[in-house]
Amino acid sequence: MTGSEPGADLVDDLRLLARDVAVEATDLAVRLRAEGLDVDSKSTATDLVTNADRACEDLIIARLSALRPDDGTLGEEGGARSGTSGVVWVIDPIDGTTNFVYDHPGWGCSIAACIDGVAVAGAVAAPTIGAVFSAGAGRGATLGDTPLRLQPPPVLAEALVATGFGYSGEQRAAQASILGHLLPRVRDIRRVGAAAVDLCSVASGRVDAYYESGLAPWDLAAGALIAAEAGARVGALDGGPAVASGLVVASHPLLFDELCRLLADAGA
Ligand code: IPD
Helix, strand or coil: CCCCCCCHHHHHHHHHHHHHHHHHHHHHHHHHHCCCCCCEEEECCEEEEHHHHHHHHHHHHHHHHHHHCCCEEEECCCEECCCCCCCEEEEEECHHHHHHHHCCCCCCCEEEEECEEEEEEEEEEEEHHEEEEEEECEEEEEEEEEECCCCCCCCCCHCCCCCCCCCCCCHHHHHHHHHHHHHEEEECEEEECCCHHEEEEEEEEECCCEEEECCCCHHHHHHHHHHHHHHCCEECCCHHHHHHHCCCEEECCCHHHHHHHHHHHHHC
């Protein structure tokens, strides 16, 4: 982190706020889904957005602005506002919108508080799997009230690896080629459909590793912090800091380099 480090009290306050607002937003999403969704598409015909994505983002920004009017926001559905406090909230109101539309489990709401572009607190609420994850920088990660700490990983050949795919055909063809190289060399692959939940699955040991290219900041911010605070290494293929638009890798530190080598061999 550059600039001044936030104090523990501020980190804890931001984390609780992220958690409470994420839970409230998923309650709204569940209610709106039951009333019937208006479904639209964005970048491609496969990239869905619903009235609930927009309503949840509006709710999140209204709640955050009421309590912290000087903060900025960056939301998937366009909720960008600059602030003066140095804190910017990076928001995915519904990560895994395709799951949400199909009533397929695994979607979630992801909210992170960032300072100087670095997440310092965040939460991911995923009601269909009954999970609320949160973390604060230097303060650990939890699933509900249970602290998360990664266990030693299996060898790569026995690792369960999560990944995801973008929305353009070209991007998917490249991702499929990498996947084809990986699949015979790991235990198995999971494609849950929500990057924030995948990163939390690394944090909670539900998968051993996760990689994906071409994410957006709101897919990454809260989940990456939660994984890192649980003890995972989250980074780029060259071991540098994770950049959403590049290839993001998350795993136990003992698995990270070998997974990166395998991904590089695969052409990532
Ligand atoms: C998507 C999901 C998906 C991932 C895509 C994301 P969205 O987010 O996280 O798992 O593979 O890269 O764009 O569009 O459902 O908010």
